[in-house]
Amino acid sequence: MINFEFVRTSTVKNAIAALSKTPGAQFIAGGTNLVDLMKKGVAAPKRLIDINSLPLRDITSDSKGILIGALALNSEVAEHPLIKNKLSLLAKALDAGASAQLRNMATIGGNILQRTRCSYFNDSTMPCNKREPGSGCGAKNGYHRMHAVFGASDKCIAVHPSDMCVALAALDAVVHTAGPKGERKVLFADFHRLPGDNPELDHHLQPGELITGIYVPANSFNKQHYLKIRDRASYAFALVSVAVALEVTDGIIKNAKLSMGGVAHKPWRLISTEQFLVGKAASKETFTEAAAVAMTGAVGLTHNRFKIKMGKAAVREALLQAIR
Amino acid sequence: MDKEINYTESYFADDRVDGIEKVTGKAKFAAEHPLAEMAYAVFVCSTIPKGAIKNMVLYEARNAPGVLDIIYYLNCPTIPGHRPYDKDPNKKGFEWRGLKVFNDNIIYSNGQPIALVIADTLERAVYAASLVKAEYVTEDFITDFEKGKKDEALLKKAGDYKRGEADAYKTAAVFVEDEYTIPIETHNPMELHATTAVWEGDNKLTVYDKSQGPKGTQAELARNFGLDEKNVRVVTEYVGGAFGSALRSWPHVPAAVIAARKVKRPVKLVLTREQMFTMVGYRPHAWQKIAIGAGKDGKLVGISHHAISNTSTYEDFSEGIVGVSQFLYDCPNVNTSYKLLPLNINTPTWMRGPGPATGCFALECALDDLSYKLNIDPIELRLINYAEVHPASKLPWTSKFLKECYALGKEKIGWHNRAAIPGSLKENGMLVGYGMAGGVFGAGRGQAAAKGILKSDGSLVLQSAVSDMGPGTSTAMVTIGAELMGLPMNKIKFELGDTDLPPGPTQGGSGSTSAVGAAINAVCDSLKQTLKEMAIQQVPAFSTAKPEDVQYKKGMLFFKSDKTISISYTDLLQQSGKPEIEVIKDSARASAEAQKYAMHSFSVHFVKLQVHPVTGVIRLEHIVSTADAGKIITPKPARSQMVGGAVGGIGMALTEEVVIDHHFGRYVNSNFGDYHVPVNADTPIIDVLFADKPDPIINPMGSKGIGEIALVGVAPAIANAVYNATGKRVRELPITPDKLLS
Numbered sequence A: 001m002i003n004f005e006f007v008r009t010s011t012v013k014n015a016i017a018a019l020s021k022t023p024g025a026q027f028i029a030g031g032t033n034l035v036d037l038m039k040k041g042v043a044a045p046k047r048l049i050d051i052n053s054l055p056l057r058d059i060t061s062d063s064k065g066i067l068i069g070a071l072a073l074n075s076e077v078a079e080h081p082l083i084k085n086k087l088s089l090l091a092k093a094l095d096a097g098a099s100a101q102l103r104n105m106a107t108i109g110g111n112i113l114q115r116t117r118c119s120y121f122n123d124s125t126m127p128c129n130k131r132e133p134g135s136g137c138g139a140k141n142g143y144h145r146m147h148a149v150f151g152a153s154d155k156c157i158a159v160h161p162s163d164m165c166v167a168l169a170a171l172d173a174v175v176h177t178a179g180p181k182g183e184r185k186v187l188f189a190d191f192h193r194l195p196g197d198n199p200e201l202d203h204h205l206q207p208g209e210l211i212t213g214i215y216v217p218a219n220s221f222n223k224q225h226y227l228k229i230r231d232r233a234s235y236a237f238a239l240v241s242v243a244v245a246l247e248v249t250d251g252i253i254k255n256a257k258l259s260m261g262g263v264a265h266k267p268w269r270l271i272s273t274e275q276f277l278v279g280k281a282a283s284k285e286t287f288t289e290a291a292a293v294a295m296t297g298a299v300g301l302t303h304n305r306f307k308i309k310m311g312k313a314a315v316r317e318a319l320l321q322a323i324r
Numbered sequence B: 001m002d003k004e005i006n007y008t009e010s011y012f013a014d015d016r017v018d019g020i021e022k023v024t025g026k027a028k029f030a031a032e033h034p035l036a037e038m039a040y041a042v043f044v045c046s047t048i049p050k051g052a053i054k055n056m057v058l059y060e061a062r063n064a065p066g067v068l069d070i071i072y073y074l075n076c077p078t079i080p081g082h083r084p085y086d087k088d089p090n091k092k093g094f095e096w097r098g099l100k101v102f103n104d105n106i107i108y109s110n111g112q113p114i115a116l117v118i119a120d121t122l123e124r125a126v127y128a129a130s131l132v133k134a135e136y137v138t139e140d141f142i143t144d145f146e147k148g149k150k151d152e153a154l155l156k157k158a159g160d161y162k163r164g165e166a167d168a169y170k171t172a173a174v175f176v177e178d179e180y181t182i183p184i185e186t187h188n189p190m191e192l193h194a195t196t197a198v199w200e201g202d203n204k205l206t207v208y209d210k211s212q213g214p215k216g217t218q219a220e221l222a223r224n225f226g227l228d229e230k231n232v233r234v235v236t237e238y239v240g241g242a243f244g245s246a247l248r249s250w251p252h253v254p255a256a257v258i259a260a261r262k263v264k265r266p267v268k269l270v271l272t273r274e275q276m277f278t279m280v281g282y283r284p285h286a287w288q289k290i291a292i293g294a295g296k297d298g299k300l301v302g303i304s305h306h307a308i309s310n311t312s313t314y315e316d317f318s319e320g321i322v323g324v325s326q327f328l329y330d331c332p333n334v335n336t337s338y339k340l341l342p343l344n345i346n347t348p349t350w351m352r353g354p355g356p357a358t359g360c361f362a363l364e365c366a367l368d369d370l371s372y373k374l375n376i377d378p379i380e381l382r383l384i385n386y387a388e389v390h391p392a393s394k395l396p397w398t399s400k401f402l403k404e405c406y407a408l409g410k411e412k413i414g415w416h417n418r419a420a421i422p423g424s425l426k427e428n429g430m431l432v433g434y435g436m437a438g439g440v441f442g443a444g445r446g447q448a449a450a451k452g453i454l455k456s457d458g459s460l461v462l463q464s465a466v467s468d469m470g471p472g473t474s475t476a477m478v479t480i481g482a483e484l485m486g487l488p489m490n491k492i493k494f495e496l497g498d499t500d501l502p503p504g505p506t507q508g509g510s511g512s513t514s515a516v517g518a519a520i521n522a523v524c525d526s527l528k529q530t531l532k533e534m535a536i537q538q539v540p541a542f543s544t545a546k547p548e549d550v551q552y553k554k555g556m557l558f559f560k561s562d563k564t565i566s567i568s569y570t571d572l573l574q575q576s577g578k579p580e581i582e583v584i585k586d587s588a589r590a591s592a593e594a595q596k597y598a599m600h601s602f603s604v605h606f607v608k609l610q611v612h613p614v615t616g617v618i619r620l621e622h623i624v625s626t627a628d629a630g631k632i633i634t635p636k637p638a639r640s641q642m643v644g645g646a647v648g649g650i651g652m653a654l655t656e657e658v659v660i661d662h663h664f665g666r667y668v669n670s671n672f673g674d675y676h677v678p679v680n681a682d683t684p685i686i687d688v689l690f691a692d693k694p695d696p697i698i699n700p701m702g703s704k705g706i707g708e709i710a711l712v713g714v715a716p717a718i719a720n721a722v723y724n725a726t727g728k729r730v731r732e733l734p735i736t737p738d739k740l741l742s
């Protein structure tokens, strides 16, 4: 761990200014990811800007949707009546993440920007193009049980580890940001990047930008479920996970949004599966077929090939659970 | 809240005597002894698995704030232990165990300590350690067990055995023959290994250490540093779990001692969680091939059991993996073989149930398979082959109440609900399976000494230099003392974990209660005898009595023939002007008994679980662990031991696996996020049932060990239940959901 400067800010404006002032400065919220990375020598910010006192912790709603402040804690959001009642998918995804202790520290903004858990990224003695561009990908020919089966590149096969983000992608959430050039709104599904030739970039946040909140538009999904398959019953990252939001009337699927976790460098929206589902009966048969559609195009390596089969099983099961 | 629980006296009856200290933070663990002028040491570890250090770049680290010194192979002070034969080249016997830390520039494994940075604060030491750079000459290495085991030239023989005909299973009406694999599993107790070393001058050393055997550590340090044993004090009063990792001392112990000598200040060295994977042992990776043949009646004809487990390239570690096949069941023909595969990783060591835990995975799963082939209930199959005497030595058991265990567990788990056809039982859409498997571990009695100090204020202090890594040894000793002296538990204190006390054994192999309990037993007998003699000498009313005429009961001495003549021992001590009396007693190893008997503890574990038919996710529903561990001295801690063992078994069966990248020869999941120790959510209701029958031979208390049999057999019971639920036999642990995908 290196020596660093620590500053506290209490307004969005000051926070953005403080970040822009020093190259290599970084925001810190719950610190549950960043501090670990600093201890491991993976991140070495020169300056930490503590944003915990920014007024971005509220959860509010209007007729069009729900706005969640970037500093709301994972546990607060999962417990909030608005979320529990209207966005049970999000509550379930949050509850499936990490441990109670971590959820009590972790913020929404930090969750979105958490970095991959790939062992090679997290061990500074190993090659990793994401940590050190050009050093190679250790995982590809190494151990990659947790790695991507969709959208990977030659340079990187890491996955985005978040559960919450999988739900937000399905719910068509919007990321609100503020930066030196003003405020922006980015559709959640477009927020994270695929690795391509620049795996060092996880997302499309611009330099100096702060996430101020997440907006989840109102919806009419009456069937929602988050299914996470993992190596132990709690406190483990997803092998695969599936977020399902369906609008079902009289047994017919009117609208469907699905995304997967643990399979790609970003929450993986299942657009063709959604299209396949709309207009069909919400039945076991439909879901079995939909699961096959979902995993079309998946590419497995030695240790993660099972995810293709598991993904299929998970999509089908998540759909079934949603209508149960 | 309080009103809801009925806190009767019996609720607290066998609470841990050190429980309050532990939960209130008063208990001081190895890293919690604040000393003036403390300096903090942090290891720098190798990042290659094999080769040599070419150059160490220390300039930046040396100049970092607060750095007191950096020790590495070029500036490490000469330690007698590094060159044990320097003084006398013919001297045999003692050789430094394991890695000679900072002795030379050779790298044997990734994560090997190569330098120690000592600074005035922990933070500064951590920072400076990050600045140390090493340059290496690398060599070809092998960390891949699967690859290495195919190369006969790499394997070392570690013992063969044959009884009757070899491979007789082939002649049997029915047989099974399969391969089983377990990955490396680590102990990873909650408390990190830590050593605080303090020198007084050049010849006197005190070490606060996490250790299961303070006497062993003392002897090792004395020899390595050329000191008199009496000048080395090892303190390990509280130990926060160990499971075998603290059965010996690892490189950080001498490293802290070297550092403290060099900087002339007390030095504290605490391993990181990552270093807990690469420095303090683990259960070795093991491959087994087992074949069992039986007649149609289920009577065993032959067992062939072969194993290979890994060791390091600088030390051999072997454990009795195939031993269980030689004696757990009655079988006329048994042949076993065992080989070691040295890999370029750190040395493994004993981990809870060492040997049998691995061996029973193969044996008990193979028997399960055989039971389906024979169409005989697995419990019945074990009863058909019940060993009335030890099948190898033909000696009688000191005690064996295994049949009772089968009966207890069968009833409690609801075995009658088990489906004889795998994959045929469903509840709420989930596949349901029942499984069982047995466990065994040697019982016995080691040597121990104990001291008793009986005071005129009515209290009793018992002492022995044993450690209590968590099983509740202190509680058991206080219980034994209370029962024998007829005193309330709160009047008795057991002092332990300090080499200044009478020598106790290393805590391992489930032997502490037996050895130390026997010494406490002798101490209490002797105290009573002393009191009787004192009464006769000092109290006129007793002066005509002989010792055998005097009776001791609940702190009172009586005339046997006239109970009205009595005196309390506190009055007796006061009258005799003695504030206290003191005795030291030894209890010998049970070696004479070992010639005449076979000594073992037994367990049988029963499991009910559910498997999701599509996703393969397993949910344990119920575990029933039954054990013949002799008489149970302290029911609550004994139960806790069994529950802990079952949870360890869940980890072995379902979640725990150290993963190595074989391109880099480096562990990739050496942290608690990625190495999955089971959590509460994985753990079902666990019921514990003891046969609770005293063993008449091993020791005066009638107890046998619990620690190991609590875990041995749990993993195969789970694997057997998975098979019963799904019809899928997973022979490679852990059974993760991907292995059950349909």
Ligand SMILES: Cc1cc2nc3c(=O)[nH]c(=O)nc-3n(C[C@H](O)[C@H](O)[C@H](O)COP(=O)(O)OP(=O)(O)OC[C@H]3O[C@@H](n4cnc5c(N)ncnc54)[C@H](O)[C@@H]3O)c2cc1C
Pocket (backbone or CB within 6 Å): A026, A027, A028, A029, A030, A031, A032, A033, A034, A035, A036, A051, A070, A071, A074, A096, A097, A098, A099, A102, A105, A106, A107, A108, A109, A110, A111, A112, A113, A114, A161, A162, A163, A164, A209, A210, A211, A212, A235, A236, A237, A238, B672, B673
């Ligand atoms: C052992 C372990 C297990 C875990 N398991 C899971 C799991 O199963 N599922 C899961 O989803 N997650 C899991 N997590 C991850 C956890 O959810 C994240 O660590 C957490 O959400 C990060 O939030 P934070 O507020 O602590 O972020 P920090 O660590 O404070 O920050 C993370 C990053 O986000 C940046 N940042 C934070 N807030 C903002 C903002 N408002 N604007 C711009 N940048 C910002 C920081 O600069 C930093 O780069 C686990 C974590 C651990 C340590």
